[in-house]
Amino acid sequence: GAVVSQHPSWVICKSGTSVKIECRSLDFQATTMFWYRQFPKQSLMLMATSNEGSKATYEQGVEKDKFLINHASLTLSTLTVTSAHPEDSSFYICSASFGGRSSYEQYFGPGTRLTVT
């Protein structure tokens, strides 16, 4: 149980274009979904937290107009990287939780490798 999927698993796009990444909880309803970014050999950095039906909470330094998050249902959240640039190239990972923002097990998706050329 507690399976989270992400789509696509990898994507290459040109600078200036937008890319949408989907995160789905397959066998449970996720109260909260999280979006992380991970650069090589570095820690996961939390970008934003989203609850179904409400606006996402962004971490300091993360541009909400650049990284659009939509959490339309209890099983689906999307991250759209708008006007992507090469420095946005990274490994994006979502996770889902039964509980709120803190202190619960998070179930992670397999990640999406974004390369912006």
Place this chain on the structure above:
Amino acid sequence: SQKIEQNSEALNIQEGKTATLTCNYTNYSPAYLQWYRQDPGRGPVFLLLIRENEKEKRKERLKVTFDTTLKQSLFHITASQPADSATYLCALSNNDMRFGAGTRLTVKP
């Protein structure tokens, strides 16, 4: 500022031995501490969660200790196997969750 440090970037051990990974933190009071396994190009997989009022937790060949005085958690894998080779992340939770950079464990046959 809050810091989470995992003892070393990489740890190599022989199959059958016990692997011990360390997670130290400063300027943080976590209610929970979690350990995850991450394989290359994959998302983390949850292993164990330990609460601040718990000293030790076990799950099969895994054991986690949590010392809030020392601000340290130790993660042990006994009878290690090559399949245990991966990066192990500790994560601290209070009002949010923060990850360490991870320790890459290699178990040699």
